[in-house]
Amino acid sequence: MTVTFADIQAAQDRIRGQVDRTPARHSRRLSQLTGAEVWLKFDNLHFTGSFKERGALNRLLLLSADERRRGVVAASAGNHAQALAYHGGRLGVPVTIVMPEGTPFAKINGTRSHGATVVIHGLDFSGATEEAKRLEAEKGFIFVSAFDDEGIVAGQGVCGLEFMEDAPDLDALLIPIGGGGLIAGSAIAAKALKPNVKVCGVEAARYPSFTARRAGQPPKCTGQTIAEGIAIKAVGEIPFGLSDRLIDDVFVCEEADFERGVSLLVTHEKTVVEGAGAGGLAAMLANPDRFTGMKVGLVLTGGNIDARMLAVVLNREMVRERRMIVYRILGDDRPGMLSAMAAVIGGLGGNIIDVVHNRLALDVPAKGAEFDIMVETRDSAHADEIGAALKDRGYELRMG
Template identity: 85%
Template sequence: MTVTFADIQAARARIAGQVDRTPTRHSRRLSQLTGAEVWVKFDNLHFTGSFKERGALNRLLLLNEDERRRGVVAASAGNHAQALAYHGGRLGVPVTIVMPHGTPFVKIDGTRAHGATVVIEGDDFSGSTAHAKRLEEEKGHVFVSAFDDEGIVAGQGVCGLEVLEDAPEIQDLIVPIGGGGLIAGSAIAAKAIKPELRVFGVEAAMYPSFTARREGRAPVCGGQTIAEGIAIKAVGEIPFALADPLIEEVLVCREEDFEKGVAFFATLEKTVAEGAGAGGLAALLAYPDRFRGRKVGIVLCGGNIDARMLAVVLNREMVRERRLIVFRILGDDRPGMLSAMAAVIGGLGGNIIDVVHNRLALDVPAKGAEFDIMVETRDSAHADEIGQALKDKGYALRMG
């Protein structure tokens, strides 16, 4: 089992003109935020919204006529599914996709829109894979792994090749790890072009399968992560064998890090990243000392995030920054009370978003009320200013 730089170059020639060549750009804002010089590979700009198109198309083009007629089956949380469905539809290859329960609607709908047959089966990626393997036996389809396939790895390697062409000055490359196809291919290409380059992987703390494999222990994986695109319980055999010797370190990130990455891509870079797609930025935020002052390339590998989840993440970041805060005030339940509190808040430029009255809590007097006032502020200092003004007016803040 091997994938060479020549295989990646051949894959590039094979898919040329059928997959977008996404840009790699220097980001002044993210550089200021992280203390590193940051270049972003915008693979969220592919037609199906993720890096998966290169590998999927390369693998489909390697099918023989009999295999094309039989069609392909795959298990995917969404991005491999959409890429395979889109290019399978273009090439006239029937595609069946098995997705786990809980897959974001945007990924399910996107896959169906490209003409694939979608089957929802399995509690996680492993369960979906088992069902896809059963369909392979029953229906005679060709199973196409999302990552554990040499043709897939070679196609994904084109990403690393493009990054080094656009940003030859980078010293480090950070790539999210799920099954390992992207980092394996990208590391092979990048290190062939620039051997001294350091390659770092990123995993979600809930699914540290590559890290566990490196340490020779069984991975402990599970839970609902915002980075569902890399929520893989077992890294692929082929990608691990190829990538392990080439990777400097695998950085494990918390949910908070991924959320911040999604939020900063939206607010600073004005682009949409899904949880896994924000992995590179999450690593820069979580491990700033590793990269401070260095030239770093990060692969924004996908942007297929559910709109509701994006809104939740952005609001949660406002709460972290105290730009969205709830003042809980115990007061008398009499006319004009809320108006007086609102006057203090509004007088200092706070924007009241929501108000909830609680009259039934037993630690609130029968003639009193508890007011939860959600306020949008400029920053943490502004929130403190409003809180102090409310206290100065005699209001008892129970929480702020």
């Protein structure tokens, strides 16, 4: 079991011209925000929306003529699925993908649009993998792991190779870890080019499989995460064996860190990433002192996020920043009451988005009413200014 720098260079030559070389750019805005020199590699700009294309294509090109005829099967939450489906279609290789229940519709539809057969099975990645293995035995397909495969790891390593070629002064790379294929290949490539570069992983707090494996403990992985692309209960044997000695640190991030990363990349970089794709930035935001003054490379691993979920994340970040706030006001139930409150809010530049008028709350007097007024503000200070003005006018605020 080995993947060498030469294997990654060979993969780079093999896939050249068939997969985009994604841009690596310096981010002035994120550098100002974090106190580090931040470089971004935009793997969300691949045709199928994620880094998975390099590994999928490299693995397909390594198939024998007989294996191509039989076709491949894989289990994937979506990004590996779309990459395998797209390049399988290009090469005339039949592709069957098993996706767990709850996979975002954008990823299901994207996979089908490339001509793959999609099977929905299992509550999570483990359940989907079991079904894919069953189909392998029943139909004679070639099972292509999303990460636990030397050909996949070598292909994904081209990401790290490209990044270090385009930004050779980097002090550190921050790479999300799911099954471990991307960080394993990229660590091999990056350290071959610059031995002292730090390679750090990022995991979701609900799926810290690499961290647990390093500590010799069974992973405690459960629940929903916005970073579903790295929601893997067990890191791959091959990636772990290759990368454990090469990875300098692993950061475990909470859901709010991923959400904030997605929001900041949209607002500051005008680029859309999925939860896992914001992992590197999430780690920097959660551990600001670790990277001060360093040149840090973040791989934006994918951009396949449902429009509805993106809207939810952006609105939740507005709530965290108090740029969207609900003023709950206890008042008299009489004509003109609501317009008077609105005049105070509007007079200070607040934008009223929604109003709920509750007359049936039992802790409100029978002749009173409770008003929940959702307001868009400029920032937290503006929210406080509006709240103080409402109180000065005699309104009783229950929450703000």
